[in-house]
Amino acid sequence: MDDRTAMRAHDGAGQGGQGLEGRIDAILARIDAAAERAGRAPADVTILLATKTRTADEILAAVTALRERGRRVAVGENRMQEAAKHEDPRLLALDIPRHVIGRLQTNKAKDAVAFASVIHSVDRDDLIEALERRCALADVQRDVMVQVNTSGEESKAGYAPDIEAVRGALERIRATERLRCIGLMTIGANTAEETAVRASLSRLRELRDELGEVEVRELSMGMSGDLEIAVEEGATIVRLGSAVFGPREA
Ligand SMILES: *Cc1c(COP(=O)(O)O)cnc(C)c1O
Numbered sequence: 001m002d003d004r005t006a007m008r009a010h011d012g013a014g015q016g017g018q019g020l021e022g023r024i025d026a027i028l029a030r031i032d033a034a035a036e037r038a039g040r041a042p043a044d045v046t047i048l049l050a051t052k053t054r055t056a057d058e059i060l061a062a063v064t065a066l067r068e069r070g071r072r073v074a075v076g077e078n079r080m081q082e083a084a085k086h087e088d089p090r091l092l093a094l095d096i097p098r099h100v101i102g103r104l105q106t107n108k109a110k111d112a113v114a115f116a117s118v119i120h121s122v123d124r125d126d127l128i129e130a131l132e133r134r135c136a137l138a139d140v141q142r143d144v145m146v147q148v149n150t151s152g153e154e155s156k157a158g159y160a161p162d163i164e165a166v167r168g169a170l171e172r173i174r175a176t177e178r179l180r181c182i183g184l185m186t187i188g189a190n191t192a193e194e195t196a197v198r199a200s201l202s203r204l205r206e207l208r209d210e211l212g213e214v215e216v217r218e219l220s221m222g223m224s225g226d227l228e229i230a231v232e233e234g235a236t237i238v239r240l241g242s243a244v245f246g247p248r249e250a
Pocket of ligand 1: 102239240241242
């Protein structure tokens with residue numbers, strides 16, 4: 001069985017009525033095996049739960065199960081209109097780091113700054129300006145990540161996957177007073193071909209290494225379908241939805 005076939009087999013298992021804890025144990029085994037193959041410590045990989053369409057109850061159960069297993073957890077929301085569910089007092093009591101991972105309209109910058117401590121999906125200059133303005137108005141600072149379109153797919157957002165474009169974004173962020181760039185983010189190539197997926201993920205690591213900025217060290221990459229490859233290629237944050245919560249309806 002090659003890696004991709006193995007992944008599909010895992011996904012199938014996830015849909016076979018297995019409960020949340022079973023899915024989480026399966027995911028952690030996949031992450032740990034990939035980390036071991038790459039000579040990395042599994043604890044260096046933060047598990048970010050992609051919470052779009054999920055309820056506070058589902059999020060609570062997943063965070064609790066992951067923490068019981070000693071994992072570092074964050075939540076990532078795409079849709080600012082779903083921010084309210086994260087205000088559930090049981091979730092607030094857990095003090096979970098909140099990230100924004102989805103494409104962000106500039107008119108949602110205010111909501112993103114209010115919601116999250118880290119914004120991954122910084123994909124264009126006018127968003128940098130909007131976030132800076134909103135941080136100044138709220139008198140806060142935020143960590144951000146530069147989204148890079150390493151697959152080159154037209155449907156995907158992000159700066160071009162070349163060092164000049166990424167350095168340009170970094171310099172714009174550095175010129176702000178309120179934003180600090182802590183890493184790079186990408187969405188892997190949307191294909192069953194492992195070589196292309198791996199290339200789109202390793203490119204992000206190469207760009208980070210080429211930047212050579214000590215502060216810019218996080219690599220947000222890897223979703224339910226490509227998390228092994230992402231961990232092998234150096235992901236420090238994997239963004240998981242369906243592999244943890246089960247198939248998504250909306
Ligand atoms: C939904 C989403 C994920 C998680 O996707 P799954 O395939 O369900 O794991 C990761 N990143 C982003 C930006 C997302 O929107």
